[in-house]
Amino acid sequence: MAIEPNLSVNWIDLPEGKFTSTLVGNRATYTFTPRMFVAALVQYTSSTTSVLTNVRFRWEYRPGSVLYFVWAQERTQDTNGVKARIISSGLGELRAAHPANVFLVKGSYWVSF
Secondary structure: EEEEEEEEEEEEOOOEEEEEEEEEEEEEEEEEEEEEEEEEEEEOOOOOOOOEEEEEEEEEOOOOOEEEEEEEEEEOOOOOEEEEEEEHHOOHHHHOOOOOOEEEEEEEEEOOO
């Protein structure tokens, strides 16, 4: 199992104004076999006040042929079109926000001649 925490702070200075953007995340990968693993990513972005979650399962069922299952979710705090700051509004409001969910399945099959 591999765990990769991440913190990125960017201080932006533009003619239109200054702001700070913070990205906090954690990636975890668990390998079942050399041909099968699951990876998860959770990420908070201050500039959009959103939490992104992504879980990916990869299985190479035969050499060169792969099957992926991916689930992704985004929760964004938005109050009447104005982004609210997660620090002042609290995590409870972000957890209560309606999530955008995506589930994907992708497969490839190796054909040799």
